Amino acid sequence: xxxxxxxxxxxxxxxxxxxxxxxxxxxxxxxxxxxxxxxxxxxxxxxxxxxxxxxxxxxxxxxxxxxxxxxxxxxxxxxxxxxxxxxxxxxxxxxxxxxxxxxxxxxxxxxxxxxxxxxxxxxxxxxxxxxxxxxxxxxxxxxxxxxxxxxxxxxxxxxxxxxxxxxxxxxxxxxxxxxxxxxxxxxxxxxxxxxxxxxxxxxxxxxxxxxxxxxxxxxxxxxxxxxxxxxxxxxxxxxxxxxxxxxxxxxxxxxxxxxxxxxxxxxxxxxxxxxxxxxxxxxxxxxxxxxxxxxxxxxxxxxxxxxxxxxxxxxxxxxxxxxxxxxxxxxxxxxxxxxxxxxxxxxxxxxxxxxxxxxxxxxxxxxxxxxxxxxxxxxxxxxxxxxxxxxxxxxxxxxxxxxxxxxxxxxxxxxxxxxxxxxxxxxxxxxxxxxxxxxxxxxxxxxxxxxxxxxxxxxxxxxxxxxxxxxxxxxxxxxxxxxxxxxxxxxxxxxxxxxxxxxxxxxxxxxxx
Amino acid sequence: xxxxxxxxxxxxxxxxxxxxxxxxxxxxxxxxxxxxxxxxxxxxxxxxxxxxxxxxxxxxxxxxxxxxxxxxxxxxxxxxxxxxxxxxxxxxxxxxxxxxxxxxxxx
Numbered sequence: 001x002x003x004x005x006x007x008x009x010x011x012x013x014x015x016x017x018x019x020x021x022x023x024x025x026x027x028x029x030x031x032x033x034x035x036x037x038x039x040x041x042x043x044x045x046x047x048x049x050x051x052x053x054x055x056x057x058x059x060x061x062x063x064x065x066x067x068x069x070x071x072x073x074x075x076x077x078x079x080x081x082x083x084x085x086x087x088x089x090x091x092x093x094x095x096x097x098x099x100x101x102x103x104x105x106x107x108x109x110x111x112x113x114x115x116x117x118x119x120x121x122x123x124x125x126x127x128x129x130x131x132x133x134x135x136x137x138x139x140x141x142x143x144x145x146x147x148x149x150x151x152x153x154x155x156x157x158x159x160x161x162x163x164x165x166x167x168x169x170x171x172x173x174x175x176x177x178x179x180x181x182x183x184x185x186x187x188x189x190x191x192x193x194x195x196x197x198x199x200x201x202x203x204x205x206x207x208x209x210x211x212x213x214x215x216x217x218x219x220x221x222x223x224x225x226x227x228x229x230x231x232x233x234x235x236x237x238x239x240x241x242x243x244x245x246x247x248x249x250x251x252x253x254x255x256x257x258x259x260x261x262x263x264x265x266x267x268x269x270x271x272x273x274x275x276x277x278x279x280x281x282x283x284x285x286x287x288x289x290x291x292x293x294x295x296x297x298x299x300x301x302x303x304x305x306x307x308x309x310x311x312x313x314x315x316x317x318x319x320x321x322x323x324x325x326x327x328x329x330x331x332x333x334x335x336x337x338x339x340x341x342x343x344x345x346x347x348x349x350x351x352x353x354x355x356x357x358x359x360x361x362x363x364x365x366x367x368x369x370x371x372x373x374x375x376x377x378x379x380x381x382x383x384x385x386x387x388x389x390x391x392x393x394x395x396x397x398x399x400x401x402x403x404x405x406x407x408x409x410x411x412x413x414x415x416x417x418x419x420x421x422x423x424x425x426x427x428x429x430x431x432x433x434x435x436x437x438x439x440x441x442x443x444x445x446x447x448x449x450x451x452x453x454x455x456x457x458x459x460x461x462x463x464x465x466x467x468x469x470x471x472x473x474x475x476x477x478x479x480x481x482x483x484x485x486x487x488x489x490x491x492x493x494x495x496x497x498x499x500x501x502x503x504x505x506x507x508x509x510x511x512x513x
Numbered sequence: 514x515x516x517x518x519x520x521x522x523x524x525x526x527x528x529x530x531x532x533x534x535x536x537x538x539x540x541x542x543x544x545x546x547x548x549x550x551x552x553x554x555x556x557x558x559x560x561x562x563x564x565x566x567x568x569x570x571x572x573x574x575x576x577x578x579x580x581x582x583x584x585x586x587x588x589x590x591x592x593x594x595x596x597x598x599x600x601x602x603x604x605x606x607x608x609x610x611x612x613x614x615x616x617x618x619x620x
Contacts, residue, residue, distance in 0.1 A: 344594060344598075345591060383545035384542065390598055394594060394598050397598050400597060
């Protein structure tokens with residue numbers, strides 16, 4: 001039986017100070033030109049937490065605002081924030097930076113995160129009230145450091161700062177004196193990825209009712225690598241995350257594939273469940289610190305707020321078929337193979353139409369496509385265009401070439417089968433997965449029958465291959481369990497019936513005589 | 514334009530002579546394609562990469578401008594879908610304007 005998707009959680013973390021100190025656009029600029037005009041102007045372009053929460057695409061990501069409603073909000077969206085927006089919504093939350101630092105401390109097993117006492121105490125009070133952290137062990141926040149010691153480590157360049165505006169409230173220390181895979185910078189990125197994944201998992205438990213102890217396996221699919229100098233990407237984020245959130249009966253592993261990793265991870269999780277190896281698998285990823293403010297230079301030049309001020313995370317629960325939740329059609333998995341070719345046409349064909357063709361389905365038989373859901377307000381000013389719209393147009397154009405659509409109908413297809421981009425440009429997060437939650441709800445509500453989730457990845461960035469990558473899978477209405485029918489005829493019963501009939505006939509013949 | 518690509522373009526032009534090089538762009542967006550064309554002709558306008566202040570003046574075209582030079586079957590297989598998706602007129606206008614203003618070898 002096909003596996004089902006039983007829940008999905010989505011989280012954002014407002015991190016303006018992490019953006020300044022640790023986003024690669026900013027760190028590269030600081031190294032090259034410490035007196036840079038961009039770095040001077042940057043702080044004036046950062047948003048408040050309230051503005052970040054009210055930002056309509058963020059409200060859509062956490063499930064408070066439907067994509068269709070987002071589409072109706074006039075642009076620019078950053079000037080039309082949702083009135084009365086809450087940081088909590090049906091899929092998850094937007095977490096402020098101070099609480100996020102607190103969670104970084106909670107996930108740290110090696111005393112690498114140091115927090116100043118007063119700050120830690122304030123954060124502890126906040127997390128005690130947090131719905132996803134109630135009843136959890138917050139005692140690590142009682143182990144604190146004094147500000148002078150933190151400053152000394154940061155000044156000596158053996159720790160990365162945790163700031164809130166002008167205040168230094170903590171730091172992340174290097175984990176080894178000489179190992180370049182355990183520098184403070186790398187440890188910072190990895191603990192941030194882990195902390196955001198932990199919040200995503202806790203939100204999944206809260207939203208879906210999944211008991212952490214029921215989880216058998218975790219597939220982590222972020223864009224970071226943890227290890228030491230002898231095994232730089234050795235892993236294993238999945239198990240480390242599971243340990244923090246109490247998945248004591250689970251193990252797990254990390255799946256990588258640039259932005260396509262979540263789609264790969266979903267196929268892996270679905271296969272593990274369908275094969276019966278595991279019953280409950282969670283696919284999870286935290287955020288990428290490096291990408292904070294990635295296009296900040298363009299945003300500042302165009303006098304916009306720096307909109308890439310959030311880390312993004314998600315967690316999805318894949319489980320045994322319950323006859324209710326949407327199924328994952330593991331027989332309609334698209335994949336860009338090594339021999340597929342790299343033109344956009346061959347990529348879309350391999351990911352979208354080849355799997356549909358195998359089941360005799362047309363492009364229009366899929367009600368909703370989840371593509372790279374980058375927020376266009378972030379990418380258009382940076383010269384990268386409207387990514388989701390371009391992807392929807394590509395699918396439609398492929399339909400035109402196959403004779404399934406009229407050329408004049410391309411924009412209608414985009415409106416009917418697509419949604420506006422609403423996800424942060426965190427790489428792995430926009431890539432198809434933000435649509436799993438809304439598609440699951442729409443399928444359960446009977447609004448749509450079928451959705452295709454597409455992940456694409458730029459493998460050439462690692463300089464190991466020039467290849468591109470892409471994977472897709474289909475979510476569909478659960479047909480429910482069929483009433484058990486007899487699978488065969490009982491041979492003994494048949495013999496008995498024949499014998500009875502023959503006896504009756506013999507009796508009747510004897511009577512006639 | 515990606516810093517690594519700038520380095521490669523500079524290296525290829527130095528090795529083979531700028532007059533012998535044609536840069537073919539595949540950019541999906543007019544402004545970005547225009548910036549790439551500017552980078553390989555007048556130099557990197559962001560002053561971030563190896564072509565900052567380097568005026569190579571290369572002949573640069575977007576693939577949409579070279580439709581007649583390409584085998585029709587290959588063009589159909591590789592490009593025709595994207596022709597429906599993107600805005601070829603705007604892209605061609607941007608790239609050709611940069612070429613006319615700054616290229617020493619292209620028209």
